[in-house]
Amino acid sequence: MQSEKITKKVEAVSQRWYEDACAAAHALDLVGERWALLVMRELVFGPRRFNDLRGSLPGISANVLTQRLEGLEAAGVVRRRRLAPPAAAQVYELTEWGRESEPIFMALGRWAARSPAHDPTLPLSTASLLLSLRTMLDAERAAGIEARVGLRLGDETFLCRLGGGAVAITAEPLDEAEAVLSGLVAAVAAAIYGGRKLDALQAEGALGIEGDLALARWFVTLFPLPAKAGRGG
Amino acid sequence: MQSEKITKKVEAVSQRWYEDACAAAHALDLVGERWALLVMRELVFGPRRFNDLRGSLPGISANVLTQRLEGLEAAGVVRRRRLAPPAAAQVYELTEWGRESEPIFMALGRWAARSPAHDPTLPLSTASLLLSLRTMLDAERAAGIEARVGLRLGDETFLCRLGGGAVAITAEPLDEAEAVLSGLVAAVAAAIYGGRKLDALQAEGALGIEGDLALARWFVTLFPLPAKAGRGG
């Protein structure tokens, strides 16, 4: 029955509501359940398949991922799309409104980067790294420069267009890139946030660098981490 | 034993971690449990006592509130302070870093205000209303005007200083206010977000208006709600 299915889906959003007119509370009604925001984070840079999501969210179980995707779909945040044959796979993607949630991740990330308990040595997903670049970009340092830096992370490529003190990141071929960094997410993160020298990472074979080396060196300095918060002063 | 207590508190932050270097994920480790962000929201405009919090968070139970406050304290977000006698009451307040979480509420609120499912007729706490003013202020409309509008909500007073296209809100006496709105949170919300005429609310006795009436009329038009999101376009 169609109506049964719809009823079930509406319930799937969340059984527990805050009963609060505050829009922030409503946001938590929609995406406040465990894992929901991280699922959305993984979709920010494009559609993903069920098992892609499982892979980038270590610790989530299949049934919980199913529930979250159903809930997010019912909330209008996520859309499920079946690719045309012969791919025949199903993918999940953010709706337009879902894509507007990006400032939430930036606000959360900017705030928690100052947490004394934050451990940057844990594993990082591709989406997390890219989102952190958008969040942590030092606008002043990047002001007045136009550049295109490519990132090859595993088998995906992303182009970072720097300009006007901001960075736009899209999944696309790297033909236009003036410099390209290639490697695992962890290696790129080590270069940008771990204070590791590009040359050392390159020598270890962890990172490949093509194109404008000076640009690459400059690029990795654009994303300073904020100072840790003190004892509640 | 002191060390036992500390151990207990560290565990109280959260038993379940995402094991993810992403700072946004770490934020959810810290404040992603049910009610945690709403407790913080209630503390944004000043210290509150345990039962104040219970009152403004309908639905939270005493034991859950205790757990959240312990967790937030262990995370360094909330500080517990005992007032000097004869008040002899305990209050909870945000630490400096905790206060920096305000952009999170704004991002959540700005996003969820566009949710098709958002119901603005539900009850609203004082902190929610004030936070929504900061979030929804139309900077263009407020640009180039300096004004001080007071809000008397129940037995608390708040001064809204408009200037430079922004609004700063603090809990303080209203001596400096050029106009003052008095009433229940719901009445002020009805005037600002519900499209209710000030005159009608005043006639009903729901709202008191003192001082510059034209300023009051202008003030309530400064906070437009965003359009609802469509069907995932």
Place this chain on the structure above:
DNA sequence: CTGTATCCGTGTTGATACTG
């Protein structure tokens, strides 16, 4: 009067195994 601790029914979460 202000919080805290304990008990308990219920629902959510998460690990494993399994199916179309």
Place this chain on the structure above:
DNA sequence: CAGTATCAACACGGATACAG
């Protein structure tokens, strides 16, 4: 590959009793 089924553990919320 994309989920479903099952079950154990735990978190939530309500009530109640307790402590300063």
